[in-house]
Amino acid sequence: MKQVKLVLEDGTEIQGESFGAFTSAAGEVVFSTAMTGYPENLTDPSFAGQILVLTYPMVGNYGVPGEDLYESISKIFESDQIHIAGLVVNYYSEEHSHWNAAKSLGDWLKEYNIPGIFGVDTRMLTKKLREKGAMLGKIVAEQDIPFHDPNQDNLVAQVSQPGVQHYGSGKNKIVLVDCGTKTNIIRCFLERDVELIRVPWDYDFTQIDYDGLFLSNGPGDPKMCETTIAHLQTALQQDKPIFGICLGNQLMSLAAGGDTFKLKYGHRSHNQPVLLTGTKRSFITSQNHGFAVDTATLPDEWTMLFENLNDGTCEGIRHKTKPFFSTQFHPEAAGGPEDTEYLFDEFLTAVEKYKAAQPK
Ligand SMILES: NC(=O)CC[C@H](N)C(=O)O
Structure with a gap:
């Protein structure tokens, strides 16, 4: 076994053993307390630039599934590549066993030249990240490398797919603005009788004659997406329904005139409780975000739609009179609970209502 170390910007150094690619990588160190779902998490483009710490102690035991396709997109993965910068686990299970496993987690990481480190006390590390906040860090193999803050990069431009896809x-007819969309969002739409037009993050979608607009999840600081925000401001002048998820929620707020800020250590798990504003209904949700909407900055025409029951932060917004809403959590899950998938139906009901109200 080859030795590698995890180095944090506060000077912490943790020795561990290498799995995946034996190479160095720098990024923002974040933790997820999800107990399953590493094939989904690692391919979620929102993790671009991040070194992911999994608190669940044993990782890799169910291997990695094969690449089955559904309508030209992956059936299982959230994109067509691994997006994390590195992976930190406690115990790496060398031997995997699962009915649909095609390879091991270590071999999969190697394919994409992504380093993994195991033998790390991930719960101690998580406590540190909770106290001090998400930190820059690096996995160092033979070659030392500088720290790198991915939030200074336009990560959305790196992960958004070029070209228009149908x-x-x-x-x-729904336009999906791809800021790094998870494929389960596409699957959720395709199960609901839509024609989906996927456009890149900086595409002028206001030129398309669509029935509804969807804003995807995506990596990094939402303020980097100035072009998307500018196009969205035009769309907000109209009455066509708009729905956004995660980064989409942040972009909706910024376009509306609100502000976003960086959370101390973010929300990454499958069991985040949220409250539907004005009710006593709560939902358990799947989440992966490091930034949040500052509810106090929302203009008067907007209101908070969901609130996080752990820390009171904004988990969604809606326009008071127009059919515009978005969530900070992931109604499409993958992985995680599917309790809020009904929001896709609410969006499409709003689309049908809008269409029915148009002059023939
Ligand atoms: N999953 C997402 O869309 C994440 C949004 C944004 N990059 C954040 O970390 O808050």
Whole structure:
């Protein structure tokens, strides 16, 4: 076994053993307390630039599934590549066993030249990240490298797919602004009778004659997406329904005139409780974000839609009169609970209502 170390910007150095690629990588160190779902997490483009610490102690035991396709997108993965910068686990299970496993986690990381480190006390590390906040860090193999803050980069421009892509042929025409979309969002739409037009983050979608607009999740600081925000401001002048998820929620707020800020250590797990504003209904949600909307900065026409029951932060917003809403959590899950998937139906109901109200 080859030795590697995890180095944090506060000077912490943790020795561990290498799995995956034996190479060095720098990024922002974040933790997820999800107990399963590493194939989904590692391919979620929102993790671009991040070194992911998994608190669940044993990782890799169910291997990595094969690459089955559904309508030209992966059936299982959240994109067509690994996006994390590095992986930190406590115990790496060399031997995997699962009915649909095609390879080991270590071999999969190697394919994408991503380093992993195991033998790390990930719970101690998580306590440190909770006290001090998410930190820059690096996994160092033979070659030392400088720290790198991915939030200074336009990560969305790096992960958004170039070109316009069409999926499905259903009755509602939805534009999906791809800031690093998870494929389960596409799957959720395709199960609901839509024609989906996927456009890059900086595409002028206001030129398309769509029935509804969807803003995807994506990596990094939402303020980097100035072009998307500018196009969105035009869309907000109209009455066509708009729905956003995660980064999409942050972009909606920024376009509306609100502000976002960086959370101390973010929300990354499958069991984040949120409250539907004005009710006593709570939902358990899947989350992966490091930034949040500052509710106090929302203009008068907007209101908080969901609130995080752990720390009171904004988990969604809605326009008071127009059919515009977004969530900070992931209604599409993958992994995590599917309790809020009904929001796709609410969006499409709003789309149908909008269409029915148009002069023939
Ligand atoms: N999953 C996402 O869309 C994340 C949004 C944003 N990059 C954040 O970390 O807050």
